[in-house]
Amino acid sequence: MPAHWFFVSYSPVPPPGGTGVGRPAADKNVKEFYADLTRAVVNLGGPLTPPGVGYLDADRDDPAAVRALNRCRAFVPLITPRYFADPYCGRQWTAFARRAHRGTLVPALWTPVATTARPVRVDLDLPVPARPGAPLHVDDEALDGYARGGLYGLRQHSDHPEYYDQCVGRIAQGIVQAALGTPEPAPDEVEFTDLEDVPDAFAATSWHPLGIAVLAPDIHHLPAGRSDIKYGPEPRDWQPYSDGYGTALAERTAELARNVGFAPQIRTYDEAEPVFLGHRQTRSPWVLILDPWVLHDPEAVRRLREFDARDLPWVTVLTPIADDPQTRQARPDLDALLKSALPRRLSRGRAIQRGAILGLDNSEAFSSRFMELANSAAHHYLNRDRLRSSTTKSSAPADRRHVDSQGDQEAPS
Structure with a gap:
């Protein structure tokens, strides 16, 4: 034949x-x-x-x-x-x-x-x-x-x-x-x-790293009156959607990341915060997954405002909205907390980013927005990295410090 x-x-x-x-x-x-x-x-x-x-x-x-x-x-x-x-x-x-x-x-x-x-x-x-x-x-x-x-x-x-x-x-x-x-x-x-x-031409050694930070309560640190049905022993155990998958959202996000060629690492917000605030150099783009219920804690709002004040186009924020009745009833209050904690991103970001911050109501919407925004964060990170690399090679040490302090200037995320 x-x-x-x-x-x-x-x-x-x-x-x-x-x-x-x-x-x-x-x-x-x-x-x-x-x-x-x-x-x-x-x-x-x-x-x-x-x-x-x-x-x-x-x-x-x-x-x-x-x-x-x-x-x-x-x-x-x-x-x-x-x-x-x-x-x-x-x-x-x-x-x-x-x-x-x-x-x-x-x-x-x-x-x-x-x-x-x-x-x-x-x-x-x-x-x-x-x-x-x-x-x-x-x-x-x-x-x-x-x-x-x-x-x-x-x-x-x-x-x-x-x-x-x-x-x-x-x-x-x-x-x-x-x-x-x-x-x-x-x-x-x-x-x-x-x-x-036969070797796999797409072996993971060539994948791009991606940080996934989770800011959510654990079962031992819930806001007063909050049901514990969506939570576990650690923030990464948070599972806002009841769609039958049976795995925490952080792990499913990592699976989505692998499906589009990223090598994901899951971190709590506490672990990622030094990178977000410039105390430690970033080595990857990031996705921050935020449970708005955590913002009932004034200290969490303060910390997120400090994060929001920085120009970080290589960090994208997604806010899954849990599908339990208590969350649906509390939605207006949660929206107000989000607007209070992330005013800069909600006033200056692209429409797709603002929508992701204000809430993703189901796993399909979350998956779709994650794909788009993780790739956007990666592009910003690679552009930032190229800019820093080319500038540091051609600048004196005094100039290098200036470039480092300006490397995160806003490009809408």
């Missing part, structure tokens, strides 16, 4: 409540994209297109997957934040890159991934065919939509379905050009039979 022209590598999202046994199936949207891409490749390839032109890696237990990866002309990773946290996808990436016979990497952006969350160098723009090929037309609005929301965003939210079709067509064009420019591998050509023996 002729080699597949393209192999789609994909990391599925586990169902709620755990991954269960084996690997989850590719979802409906991914399967529909694969069908759309296959049709576009066949239309462009015409009579040269072989039967079985593509392969969707929707079942890793299928022995045909390894053979397809061995022999395909183009490797099409369907890029998501989760993709770079999936060791199996990392091994596929390595296996394809190390093949003796040539092949072409044609990435397809499914959902946006921040630069800081990419452990390997990969161009996520739409492919442009090499000369003398002329690129298929793609509207500027389609290019913008692809960059901002990926193919999934174009499928779900665009009022112009042709934008999605244009982007799929350009990816198909990259595949066809790669296929026609790559020799047919030998029928028995197999370079690897077990991906478990």
Whole structure:
């Protein structure tokens, strides 16, 4: 059988409540994209297109997957934040890159991934065919939509379905050009039979560190009258959402961080405060997870005001709102406490940051905002780090002290 022209590598999202046994199936949207891409490749390839032109890696237990990866002309990773946290996808990436016979990497952006969350160098723009090929037309609005929301965003939210079709067509064009420019591998050509023996290209050694600080009461230090149902022996045991996961929010936040390429470390606010106040140099961006109930303590309000007074764009704040009846009843008072403790961030931050501070009512909203704001904090941290590095190399010691004191100037977080 002729080699597949393209192999789609994909990391599925586990169902709620755990991954269960084996690997989850590719979802409906991914399967529909694969069908759309296959049709576009066949239309462009015409009579040269072989039967079985593509392969969707929707079942890793299928022995045909390894053979397809061995022999395909183009490797099409369907890029998501989760993709770079999936060791199996990392091994596929390595296996394809190390093949003796040539092949072409044609990435397809499914959902946006921040630069800081990419452990390997990969161009996520739409492919442009090499000369003398002329690129298929793609509207500027389609290019913008692809960059901002990926193919999934174009499928779900665009009022112009042709934008999605244009982007799929350009990816198909990259595949066809790669296929026609790559020799047919030998029928028995197999370079690897077990991906478990192949290194993960996305190994965690290249991940970016992320601090996760928790400011919440423990079960022994609750405000007067506060129910203890959401708390445990330590602040990191706080579990504001009753959504069946059974794990503390800090641990679930760390899992989210790993899914987008961060190496998280969980700390209490007491442990993180010297970094926030400039007494110790930061070595990572941070996310502060805040329980507004802790602000019934005037000392906690004072400390948070001191934090708020500093320009820290590399620290983002998220306030989960517990879903118990007592919290719902106390919401107006909790909102007032938040506004009192974080006036600067609530007056000068971006709308998305202000919304995250004023409250995230469920785990889905929290997860979504965490993904966006953790990446934003990482960008600010990397920009700050580059500025400090370039300035300290070119400045005298007296100037260096001045730069250090100004390194956290506001860039809206």
